[in-house]
Amino acid sequence: MLIVLLACISVAVATPASEYSGRKRYDNYRLISVQPENEQQLKVLGDFQTKGYDSVFFDFWADPTLKRPAEFTVSPSQYEKVMQYLRDNNMTPTVEVDDIQMFENIAEFEAKVQPELFFNNIVDHSQYHRYDQISEYLTGFANNFGSIARKRSMSQTTYGRRTMDYLEISTNGFAGTRRAILIEAGIHAREWISPAAILYITDRLLASYTTDSEAAYMLNSFDWIIIPVTNPDGYEYSHTDDRYWRKNRHYRGGNCRGVDLNRNFDARWGTTGVSSSCSSDIYPGSAAMSEIEAQNVQDLVADIQNGGTRLIGYLAVHSYSQMILLPYSHTFGSRPPNYQNLDNYGISAGNALYNVHGRRFQVGTGPELLYAASGGSDDWAIMGGSVKYAYTYELRPATASAGGFVLPASQIVPSGEELFASFYNLAISLYNDS
Numbered sequence: 001m002l003i004v005l006l007a008c009i010s011v012a013v014a015t016p017a018s019e020y021s022g023r024k025r026y027d028n029y030r031l032i033s034v035q036p037e038n039e040q041q042l043k044v045l046g047d048f049q050t051k052g053y054d055s056v057f058f059d060f061w062a063d064p065t066l067k068r069p070a071e072f073t074v075s076p077s078q079y080e081k082v083m084q085y086l087r088d089n090n091m092t093p094t095v096e097v098d099d100i101q102m103f104e105n106i107a108e109f110e111a112k113v114q115p116e117l118f119f120n121n122i123v124d125h126s127q128y129h130r131y132d133q134i135s136e137y138l139t140g141f142a143n144n145f146g147s148i149a150r151k152r153s154m155s156q157t158t159y160g161r162r163t164m165d166y167l168e169i170s171t172n173g174f175a176g177t178r179r180a181i182l183i184e185a186g187i188h189a190r191e192w193i194s195p196a197a198i199l200y201i202t203d204r205l206l207a208s209y210t211t212d213s214e215a216a217y218m219l220n221s222f223d224w225i226i227i228p229v230t231n232p233d234g235y236e237y238s239h240t241d242d243r244y245w246r247k248n249r250h251y252r253g254g255n256c257r258g259v260d261l262n263r264n265f266d267a268r269w270g271t272t273g274v275s276s277s278c279s280s281d282i283y284p285g286s287a288a289m290s291e292i293e294a295q296n297v298q299d300l301v302a303d304i305q306n307g308g309t310r311l312i313g314y315l316a317v318h319s320y321s322q323m324i325l326l327p328y329s330h331t332f333g334s335r336p337p338n339y340q341n342l343d344n345y346g347i348s349a350g351n352a353l354y355n356v357h358g359r360r361f362q363v364g365t366g367p368e369l370l371y372a373a374s375g376g377s378d379d380w381a382i383m384g385g386s387v388k389y390a391y392t393y394e395l396r397p398a399t400a401s402a403g404g405f406v407l408p409a410s411q412i413v414p415s416g417e418e419l420f421a422s423f424y425n426l427a428i429s430l431y432n433d434s
């Protein structure tokens with residue numbers, strides 16, 4: 001009896017998924033890849049994404065573009081019909097992954113065999129954490145490094161009545177006079193590596209501030225404002241109910257649940273890369289800045305700027321694709337006046353990242369590398385937030401077949417390590433920027 005009990009406990013501790021038995025399963029959901037060959041096929045795929053097909057909306061992991069194959073998931077029951085529809089439009093869809101549930105199974109197994117990794121005796125970097133735990137970690141940082149770190153909450157609570165917590169780091173006594181860099185992580189719920197890598201970076205900055213020259217440089221050159229989870233309601237939902245949830249959880253009646261927060265910002269809002277259907281994953285909301293989470297970011301940035309331009313850097317962290325995206329995302333060919341520096345610093349930051357674990361991140365504007373999308377926080381940071389430098393990181397992995405949004409927890413630390421090196425490099429560039 002005792003042995004059985006112990007076995008049960010060890011499984012319960014080691015297998016985080018066991019407590020999420022109610023989470024939607026994706027058994028035999030396929031990931032379809034299809035390359036549109038011309039503008040007409042691109043339009044067919046664009047409509048397929050934004051308007052749905054046969055009253056069903058599909059989950060796109062890579063949006064339609066002529067530059068690389070579009071990827072979306074399809075349930076077993078929709079599979080034949082969708083493949084036929086694409087073939088009828090002269091496209092050649094292929095099955096890239098035949099069972100996306102497999103990614104979660106693999107990730108859970110890898111999480112089980114990983115030893116616990118503690119960098120600072122505050123955060124366990126061997127696994128992905130729930131929102132309450134992440135918030136507790138921020139409390140831990142503030143308690144352990146009170147002279148340079150403090151935990152704050154944004155002005156409004158979310159639709160799910162969660163506080164949006166963030167950390168301020170200042171080695172300048174929070175005087176509000178030093179230039180600042182903001183990190184926005186976890187705005188898309190399912191991109192779990194984003195909050196996890198940022199927790200690693202935060203932990204390392206604070207823990208090694210007095211012993212490591214890179215951490216000291218970063219903290220002595222800038223104040224840092226770190227939002228580990230910019231979409232707490234969606235993030236929690238991706239843990240409890242649906243691993244592939246992307247939007248927030250704002251309920252607007254009927255089937256209208258959730259807004260894509262990274263389409264909701266006031267930057268050419270609602271013009272490109274969006275769907276007017278509220279069921280879509282890229283629904284931008286009823287108006288620019290309609291969502292509490294986006295309003296909170298706007299208020300926070302205004303508070304930091306205080307009428308000036310103290311906030312010089314805005315780093316949005318997403319997954320996946322292994323890219324560093326430069327503004328503007330809203331329109332192909334549209335660039336901020338300081339684009340040349342944005343590009344140079346981005347390339348340098350990409351090289352610094354590569355030198356850690358050999359992961360190549362492409363650098364370029366969203367429309368050049370992917371597709372145009374309006375209402376992003378990076379564009380808004382420059383256009384509406386008076387921030388000079390904005391970058392959007394798409395973290396590991398490079399492709400859907402490498403797991404897409406479901407990155408094994410064993411990659412949290414290496415992903416955090418390379419991102420730390422990249423941010424350090426960016427900090428040098430921004431510090432020396434005139």
Ligand SMILES: [Zn+2]
Nearest residue numbers: 188191318319
């Ligand atoms: Zn994202």
